[in-house]
Amino acid sequence: MDNNEDRNKNRTGQDEAKDWDIGEILIRILVTAIVVGIAAFLTPGFSINSLWSLILASVVIALLDYVIQKFTGVNASPFGRGITGFIVAAIILYVTKFIVPGFNISVWGAIIGALVIGIIDVIIPGKAM
Incomplete structure (x- = not known):
């Protein structure tokens, strides 16, 4: 194991979450916008009034996901950590x-939107939430 690998391990021997670069953030926002737009179309009780609201929501969702993942280590993908990821995804949406x-x-x-996003996340490559 070289020094770079040592830096990516925490005291328990598990990999730490790596920091995102700007390209990953932009791709994540784009994928989030597509997935959230589809989920809003398919989910009752979920609507987005304009393209700007969709873009701003995608930025907010990506930032909330980043903050939660950075401080708790919980992947907010609906299928990222089982029921925990599903609940965190629903809370982020709400x-x-x-x-x-x-x-x-x-x-x-x-709740339904988190489920739809999880299903879409399996189909569309990239990280939605």
């Missing part, structure tokens, strides 16, 4: 409602 104007979602819409 919290986004309070930050982004034109992004409307109910509690059930967030």
Whole structure:
């Protein structure tokens, strides 16, 4: 094991989450916009009023995901950590409602939306949430 690999291991021997670069963040925002747009179309109780709301929501969702993953290590992908990832994804969707104007979602819409996003995430390559 070389020094670079040593730096990527924490005290328990597990890999630490690596920092994202700007290209990964932009790709993540783009994929998130596509996936959230599809989920809003398919999910009852979930609507986005404009393209700008979709773009802003994608940025907010990507940032919330980054912050949660950075501080807790929980992957917020609906299938990333089983039920924990699913619940975190639903919470991120619901919290986004309070930050982004034109992004409307109910509690059930967030739950169903997290499920739809998880299914779409399996189909579309890249990381949605």
